[in-house]
Amino acid sequence: MGRGGRLTILGVLLAIAVGLVVFTVMAFIRSSPPTVDFTAGHQPGAPVDLTVQTVGSIGFGPHPTWVSYLTETPGGQWVHTTLWDLPAHTRVNVTVYQYDSGSPLRNQQFGQVTGTIGDRAMLNRKPFQVIDSNSGNGIAHTFSIPTLGISVPLYGDSSNANLCAQAPCTTKSPHNLVQFSFMTPGPGQYPWQCFVPCGLAYLYGNGGPMQTVGYMGGFLQVVA
Amino acid sequence: MSPSEQTHHFRRLVAIWTALSVVADVVFYFAVGPHVPPGAMTTSASGQQTDFIVLFMIALPVMLAVWVYMAYALIVWRGSGAGADDPEGGAKARGHLGIQVGWIATTTVIVLGVFVYGTVELIVPAGAGGGEGPSPIWTPASHDVLPIQVIGQQWQFTYRYPTFGGFETRQLMLPVDTPIAFHVTSLDVIHSFWAYQLGVKADANPSSDNIAFTTAKQLGAFTVRCSELCGLWHGAMYNFGRVLPKAQFFAWAQSTERQNAANTKLLPAFSYTYVPDANGADGGYYPDNVDPYSNVEQYGATTPSGK
Numbered sequence: 086m087g088r089g090g091r092l093t094i095l096g097v098l099l100a101i102a103v104g105l106v107v108f109t110v111m112a113f114i115r116s117s118p119p120t121v122d123f124t125a126g127h128q129p130g131a132p133v134d135l136t137v138q139t140v141g142s143i144g145f146g147p148h149p150t151w152v153s154y155l156t157e158t159p160g161g162q163w164v165h166t167t168l169w170d171l172p173a174h175t176r177v178n179v180t181v182y183q184y185d186s187g188s189p190l191r192n193q194q195f196g197q198v199t200g201t202i203g204d205r206a207m208l209n210r211k212p213f214q215v216i217d218s219n220s221g222n223g224i225a226h227t228f229s230i231p232t233l234g235i236s237v238p239l240y241g242d243s244s245n246a247n248l249c250a251q252a253p254c255t256t257k258s259p260h261n262l263v264q265f266s267f268m269t270p271g272p273g274q275y276p277w278q279c280f281v282p283c284g285l286a287y288l289y290g291n292g293g294p295m296q297t298v299g300y301m302g303g304f305l306q307v308v309a
Numbered sequence: 310m311s312p313s314e315q316t317h318h319f320r321r322l323v324a325i326w327t328a329l330s331v332v333a334d335v336v337f338y339f340a341v342g343p344h345v346p347p348g349a350m351t352t353s354a355s356g357q358q359t360d361f362i363v364l365f366m367i368a369l370p371v372m373l374a375v376w377v378y379m380a381y382a383l384i385v386w387r388g389s390g391a392g393a394d395d396p397e398g399g400a401k402a403r404g405h406l407g408i409q410v411g412w413i414a415t416t417t418v419i420v421l422g423v424f425v426y427g428t429v430e431l432i433v434p435a436g437a438g439g440g441e442g443p444s445p446i447w448t449p450a451s452h453d454v455l456p457i458q459v460i461g462q463q464w465q466f467t468y469r470y471p472t473f474g475g476f477e478t479r480q481l482m483l484p485v486d487t488p489i490a491f492h493v494t495s496l497d498v499i500h501s502f503w504a505y506q507l508g509v510k511a512d513a514n515p516s517s518d519n520i521a522f523t524t525a526k527q528l529g530a531f532t533v534r535c536s537e538l539c540g541l542w543h544g545a546m547y548n549f550g551r552v553l554p555k556a557q558f559f560a561w562a563q564s565t566e567r568q569n570a571a572n573t574k575l576l577p578a579f580s581y582t583y584v585p586d587a588n589g590a591d592g593g594y595y596p597d598n599v600d601p602y603s604n605v606e607q608y609g610a611t612t613p614s615g616k
Contacts, residue, residue, distance in 0.1 A: 191496050192460065194467050194477045197572040215571045231465040232545060234479060276545040278464065282497070289497040291463045296541040 118166035118299035121156050124308055132176040132266075135169065139226050139239060141185040143300075144251035151294040152185060152226070152283045152301060155253050163253035167303025173272050176202070179228070179237075181263040184254040187223030187241015188281065191290075195227050195280040198265070200235030206265035208240055216240055225261075227280040230305065233270060236280065239263050272309045278302035318385070326377045330370035337365055347508050350531060350552065351523040353438025354508030360430050367423065440493060440502075440511025440519040443581070449488040449522050457481070458581070459493040461500030461513035464542035466533055473562045475579040476569040481533060481550030483507075484558035485525050493519040494582050501537035504550065512537065518581040525552040 123133045136157040143153040143165065155163050171177060190196055196218045198206045205212050218224040222241035229236040242248055242259045249258035279301040282290025294300035342362045349355040431437050436447040458469040460477070469477045481504075483489060493502045493511040500513040502521075506529075511521040528551075535546035553561065566573070577583065 192462055192467065192477075193572065193575045193577075194479070196575060197569065199479065215575070217575050219575070229465075231479075231542075231548070236479075276542055278542055280462075280465070282463075289463075291497055291540065295463070298541075302542065 118168055118303075119164060120168040120170055120306065121158050121164060121166060122170040123159065124170050124172050125159075127172045127175070129172075130175075132178050133171060134178050134180070135171075136180045136182075137228075138163070138182040138252070138254060138260075139185050140250075140252040140254055141225075141248055142250045142252075148294070148297075148300075150285075151297075152285075153252065153294060153299070154226075154279075154301065154303070165252070165299060167277070167299050167301075168306065169303070170306045170308060171269050173269055173307050173309050175269050176266055177269055178266045179264065181228065181237075181239055182254070182256065183225055183239045183242065183261040183263055184249045184258055185225040185241060185283075186244035186246075186248060187218070187221075187225040188283075190218040190224050190227075190238070190280065191282050192280070193218055195229065195236055196224060196238050198237050200230070200233055201237060201265040201267050206237045206263055209262050210264075224281055226283060226301070228263075228277065229280050230267075230275055230277040232275055233267070235267050237263065237265050269305070269307045272307050275305040275307060276302065277305060318381075322378065322381055325381070326370070326374055329373050329377060333369045333373060334366045337369060338362065341365075347505055348527075350506045350527045350529065351438070351508055351525050352434050353436075353523040354506060355526065356430060356434060356437055357508045360427070363426065364423065367419065371419070435488075435522040438508040438510065438521055438523050440521045443518040443520065445520045445522070447522075449490075449524070451488045454488045454490045454522070455484065456490045456492060457483075458579070459491050459502045459511075459513065460583075461493070461495040461497075461502065461535065461539075463497050463540050464535070464546040466500075466502060466513075466535070466546070466548060469576075469579060470562060470566075471579045473566045474570075474573060475576065476566045476573045477576055478565055478569065479548065480565075481548070482558055482561050483525050483550065483552045484555045485528055485552050487555065488522060488524045491521045491523075492581055493521065496583060498539050499537050500535045500539050500546070502533065503536040504531055504533045506531035510536065516582050516584055528552050528554065 123135065127133065138155050138157075140153055140155065142150050143155075146165065153165065154167050156166050156169065157163055196216045198204060198214050205214050207213070208216075216224060216238045218238070222243050224238045225241035226239045227236055228239065240261050240263070242261060246259040249255075249260075254260070279295065282295065283301060284290045284293035284295040287293045287295070295302070298304070342358075345358050345361045345365075347354045347357055349358055431439070432447045434447075435449045436445060441447065456471055458471065459481075460467045460469065465479065466481070467477050467479050468481050469475055491502065491509060491511060493513045494517060495513040495515045497515060499515070501510065502513050503510045507523055507525070509521050509523050511519045513519065531550050531552070533548050533550055535543055537543075539546065
C-alpha cells in the first residue's frame, strides 16, 4: 500500500475517533433525568399533590455523596429527578420529607416563606412564615421558584441524629415534614432551585449538585 | 474629464447627498428616535437614547456619502458598450490636494467630535447609569438620594432598603422623580445588575460596593437581568420591577417593612458589602470584617442582636 493509501486509512480512523468522542460528549450533555408527569388524567380544577424528599447524600449513581431532591410519582415510586409536568392555573399541594441536616443561610432573606398560598407553610403540621437559619438546626435546603416569587425554607434535622444516607429515605429516618401550596401560572418552563449553598467542597458551595439538574434544581414544565 | 465637468459632478453629488442626508436625519429623528432603546424611563436611559440618536444622525450622512457616490459612479461613469473609454481614475485621482485635505479634515472632525461627545456623555448625568465603583466621582446634584442595595447571589437579585429599617425583598420598587443610588454587591460570584429600561448597568462583585445613579421619570414596569454569566441558572436570573408614584412607593415600603419585620431582625446589620463564606454549606452572610474562611461558624456572633 502506498503512502497515500496509508494516509487515507489514518484519516478515516481519525475521523471515526473524533466522531465517537463528539457523540459521547453530546450524549452526556443531552442526557437529563426523567420527567414526572402530573398532568395525565388530571381533572381541571382539581389540585395536584406533589411529594418530594431531600436527602443529604443520594447514595447511588455517579455522585453518591451529593445532596439531592427525589420525586414521588403518582404511582408512589420514588424517582431521582427534579423535572415535573404540571397543569396550568392549578393548585399544587407540596409535601416535602426533609432528611438532611441544616446550616445558616448565606442570605437570611430566604428564611422567609414567600409566594405560597397564604404566604405561609407548615413545619411538622404547625404553620410558620420565617425560620432563623442561625439558630436550632438551621436550614437544610429551600424550595424556590425565583421567577414566580415562591420560596420556602426547609428546616434542617439535627446533625447529631442518625440521618439517612441512602435514598430513597423512609419516614423511619429522622426527618421534618414541610407542606405548602402554590398556584401554577400559565404554560411555560419555570426553573426552580435551592438557595442553601449545599454543594459541599465546591467554591461558595454553589457547584456540584447546585449546578446539576436532577439534584438541587430543576424545571416546572407547566402545560395548558 | 475637464475641470468644469469635475466641478459639475462634484456639485451634483454634494447636492444629492445633502438632500438625502437631511431627509434621512429628519425622518430618523422624528419617526425612529422616540423608539430607540433603552427609552426614556429614567434620566440615564433618556441620555443613552439621545446618544444613540446623535450617533445614528452622524452615521447616516456618512453611510449615504458612500452609497450616493457608488450609485452615481455606477450610473454616470460606467463604461458602456464596446470600445468605450475607460473611466478616469487611478493615477489621475491621486495627488488632489483638495480631496486629500477635505477627507482627512472631515474624518478627523467626525472621529474626534464623537470621541469628545461620547466621553462627556459617559459622565453626564451622574455617571450615565453605569457602576462607578465605591467612590463615585459623578454624583447627583441633589442631596436627597434614596439608597437601594442590590444583592446578587446565585441565582436571584434581592434588594435592601436601608432607609426603611433595612428590610430586604425580592421586588425592586422605585419612586418616580427621586434620585436613586444603587449600591450593587454580590454574596458569591460576579453578577451584573442590568435594568435595561432604567439605563442602569453595574457589576455585582463580592466584597465591593459598586454605585450607580439614576432618576426615574416615567411610571411603569421594567426588567432586571443578570448580564454576567454566573452559572447554571444565569438565564433565569431576572425579575421585574416597577416605578411608582411617590406616595404609592412610600405606602409599599412601609407596608413591606412591617410584613418583613420578623425576618429583617434576623438579617445582618446593613452594610455596603458582605463577606461571603467560601466554605460551602457552612453559611453565611457576613458583615465585613468577619473572616470568611474561619473554621468556626461565626454568623451567630455577628447577628444584629449581637452587635
